[in-house]
Amino acid sequence: MPFRSRYIGLIDKYRDRLPVHDDTRIISLGEGNTPLIRLNNIPGILGKEVDIYVKYEGLNPTGSFKDRGMCMAVTKAVEEGSKSIICASTGNTSASAAAYAARAGITAYVLIPEGKIAMGKLAQAMMHGAIVIQIKGNFDAGMQIVKDVAEHAPVTIVNSINPYRLQGQKTAAFEIVEELGAAPDYHCLPVGNAGNITAHWMGYREYHENGIVNNRPHMVGYQAAGSAPFMRGKMVDDPETIATAIRIGHPQSWDKAWVVREESEGWFDECADEEILAAQKMLTEKEGIFCEPASATSLAGAMRDIKSGKIPEGSKIVCTLTGNGLKDPDSAIAQCTSPMITVEATMDAVKRAILDNMD
Ligand code: F0G
Numbered sequence: 001m002p003f004r005s006r007y008i009g010l011i012d013k014y015r016d017r018l019p020v021h022d023d024t025r026i027i028s029l030g031e032g033n034t035p036l037i038r039l040n041n042i043p044g045i046l047g048k049e050v051d052i053y054v055k056y057e058g059l060n061p062t063g064s065f066k067d068r069g070m071c072m073a074v075t076k077a078v079e080e081g082s083k084s085i086i087c088a089s090t091g092n093t094s095a096s097a098a099a100y101a102a103r104a105g106i107t108a109y110v111l112i113p114e115g116k117i118a119m120g121k122l123a124q125a126m127m128h129g130a131i132v133i134q135i136k137g138n139f140d141a142g143m144q145i146v147k148d149v150a151e152h153a154p155v156t157i158v159n160s161i162n163p164y165r166l167q168g169q170k171t172a173a174f175e176i177v178e179e180l181g182a183a184p185d186y187h188c189l190p191v192g193n194a195g196n197i198t199a200h201w202m203g204y205r206e207y208h209e210n211g212i213v214n215n216r217p218h219m220v221g222y223q224a225a226g227s228a229p230f231m232r233g234k235m236v237d238d239p240e241t242i243a244t245a246i247r248i249g250h251p252q253s254w255d256k257a258w259v260v261r262e263e264s265e266g267w268f269d270e271c272a273d274e275e276i277l278a279a280q281k282m283l284t285e286k287e288g289i290f291c292e293p294a295s296a297t298s299l300a301g302a303m304r305d306i307k308s309g310k311i312p313e314g315s316k317i318v319c320t321l322t323g324n325g326l327k328d329p330d331s332a333i334a335q336c337t338s339p340m341i342t343v344e345a346t347m348d349a350v351k352r353a354i355l356d357n358m359d
Pocket residue numbers: 064066088089090091092093094160190191192193194195196197245246292294295322323
């Protein structure tokens with residue numbers, strides 16, 4: 001019986017397009033190859049003829065898109081003889097760094113803003129054995145410290161300023177093109193440091209320049225309104241948002257992201273926290289897909305631009321859902337307004353509860 005060869009991760013699949021050698025020891029957890037799900041119900045709710053797909057990056061091994069970049073960054077760190085890695089993080093990078101460091105048998109130091117990361121992410125970093133350093137400051141402060149520390153200590157930075165991160169993350173664009181048979185018309189992403197939007201554009205450009213595809217999308221980056229330096233046109237010193245993953249005021253890929261906007265003829269916009277949470281809820285209730293708040297920013301912005309006609313009918317749109325909803329159970333439960341029903345453990349009580357709650 002013929003079997004298809006086993007998928008063993010994106011470095012193996014895209015080896016020819018990534019900076020690895022035949023004898024490179026690949027540190028992988030089977031990342032990539034995430035589902036591209038067509039939304040069945042939301043276009044109808046919007047009353048618009050559009051094709052919306054979500055790229056569910058929350059199904060990567062540690063539950064976020066970071067794994068695409070982290071497998072490359074850790075593979076190269078190990079190849080270069082590094083025994084430890086370091087990052088500042090709003091949560092997902094730290095979870096991913098911790099897991100890949102564990103896989104490689106090296107140490108991960110992660111700096112996180114005290115009290116401002118989702119529980120699931122903290123649990124991951126701690127369980128994988130990272131040295132977790134909480135700082136009394138935000139991500140931007142942590143990032144600066146990490147850069148300073150790396151100048152004095154033998155540690156490899158695995159934030160997205162590490163160029164291998166973006167190389168790994170560009171593969172998401174490859175997967176989308178392969179699945180759709182073309183690039184979408186619009187690709188919408190949540191933006192924090194702007195590494196991911198930059199990486200996606202690298203991927204689309206590469207396939208276009210190599211003649212694999214003859215179109216490229218408009219890249220659209222959405223930020224949380226309280227953390228929207230691209231909208232303000234300058235760095236923001238006190239970023240705030242419920243979408244803690246993108247609570248970033250000093251994006252590391254600032255210049256690159258402006259180039260992406262220019263080259264792709266895209267745009268940046270911002271979404272209020274309420275809009276972000278409403279999009280997250282709509283996606284879970286109407287499509288059965290659970291992403292974390294920051295991830296829903298891509299859909300929140302896209303829905304608004306579809307409704308206004310800025311994204312015209314007939315368009316094919318991809319929204320990246322960067323992280324899994326299970327990462328942040330606290331914000332999810334807090335926004336569920338209907339109370340849980342508690343009854344006696346009897347058939348009658350349960351029957352009454354069912355009848356009382358019928359549509
Ligand atoms: N969505 C999620 C779920 C994220 O965790 C991040 C970034 C982004 C979007 C933004 O991506 O920075 O490439 O523009 N999280 C980083 C972290 C900062 O530390 O986990 P970006």
